Amino acid sequence: VRILHVKENIASLARLLASTSHGGFPVVCRLKPDHAEVFQGTIKRLELCMLLENEHIFEPETDNESFSSSYPLSEMDSCLFQITVEKLPNLSRLTMLLNRYITDPRYQQLFINLEPHINKSAMSVQAHFSLQRTYIIFRTLGLRHLTVFDLQNRVVGVITRKDLMPFPLEERLRLQLAPQ
Secondary structure, X not given: OXXXXXXXXXXXXXXXXXXXXXXXXXXXXXXXXXXXXXXXXXXXXHHHHXXXXXXXXXXXXXXXOOOOOOOOHHXXXXXXXXXXXXXXXXXXXXXXXXXXXXXXXXXXOEXXXXXXXXXXXXXXXXOOOOHHHHHHHHHHHOOOEEEEEOOOOOEEEEEEOXXXXXXXXXXHHHHHHOOX
């Protein structure tokens, strides 16, 4: 599972986006230093790409897990507004930007606070959740991905629509063979 942290390194984030085609990522955080990382929500690839085009929101590394938000809330709100209304990122420009973030050592020391951008109400299921119910959730809600977590709320996987494609075939076959 490719996960992100609430406080994510710019160079690592750029490497992840350059090396995968995933449409969304689970975001985790460690609530206390001696505790495991737990699921906080999800963030879409498109949102991450839009965030990376806004260098003014990058922050230097801090000692603690949480950010002290270097910009006031009103400025953050306008930043979020600008990010959400822009057009889709230009693919060639984004590729150049990701390469710069990966190769330039300055971005090893810069981080981004993903917390304001996380979908904290993202659907998720426990590891032993019924496959049939999972399929129903995907169909009724039109989901693209679903985070799977264990009893301690640690991310253990992600289910995508592609993972469930064979399921309707098996279901149809079972229904057709059942009366016979």
